[in-house]
Amino acid sequence: MSPKFAVEVRVMPRRALLDPQGQAVEHALDALGFKGVGGVRVGKALTLELERPDSGQAEDDARSMCERLLANPVTEDFTLSVRPVE
Amino acid sequence: MSPKFAVEVRVMPRRALLDPQGQAVEHALDALGFKGVGGVRVGKALTLELERPDSGQAEDDARSMCERLLANPVTEDFTLSVRPVE
Structure with a gap:
């Protein structure tokens, strides 16, 4: 079984755009x-766990998900x- | 004028609760x-700037806002x- 990695993602509206919720x-x-x-x-925060062989693959896949x-x-x-x- | 502090807040649904969006x-x-x-x-991410005399007051007020x-x-x-x- 691959080790698990905890991924934290923050998604924010671009600086140049109005943010009515903000x-x-x-x-x-x-x-x-x-x-x-x-x-x-105001943006979104996501946390998830990812089973991958190493942290490089975990980061690549997390980026791809985003x-x-x-x-x-x-x-x-x-x-x-x-x-x-752990 | 008071110095500025950058505040980052992450608000997440409690562990014990279902998270349908997640x-x-x-x-x-x-x-x-x-x-x-x-x-x-899935939760919320907020960023804001706060003018306060020192970081202690900035943190106290940010906590109070939450x-x-x-x-x-x-x-x-x-x-x-x-x-x-800066």
Whole structure:
């Protein structure tokens, strides 16, 4: 059986695009009295476990999952982290 | 003017709860041919900037934002990171 890797993915709207959900959160924080807050952006966080022979293959496949399913290549950027599970 | 801190928040459904969105992603990955994938969970990622006198106050306020608005205390857990912006 291949070892397991814990993958964490963060998918965020691109900097150049408006983020209406982020703006809504920013207004709600202001209404709750939180001042000095700016640049709120809201995206997705995903965690999963991947059985692969080594961390290189785990990272390659995780990147491929982002490109094919998890992130929209036109509107979103993603970052990845992969670490072995005990 | 207070220094700025970059805050990253991750809000995830609690371990004990079903995560239908995570299950849907898991099935979709399988259908795309990604095998050996398990435990997919989908949550929210937020980034924002906070003007505060020091990192302690930035972290305290970011935690308070999570407790009051960003995370549902019954169904979600959150993690925070705070770092100074140049």
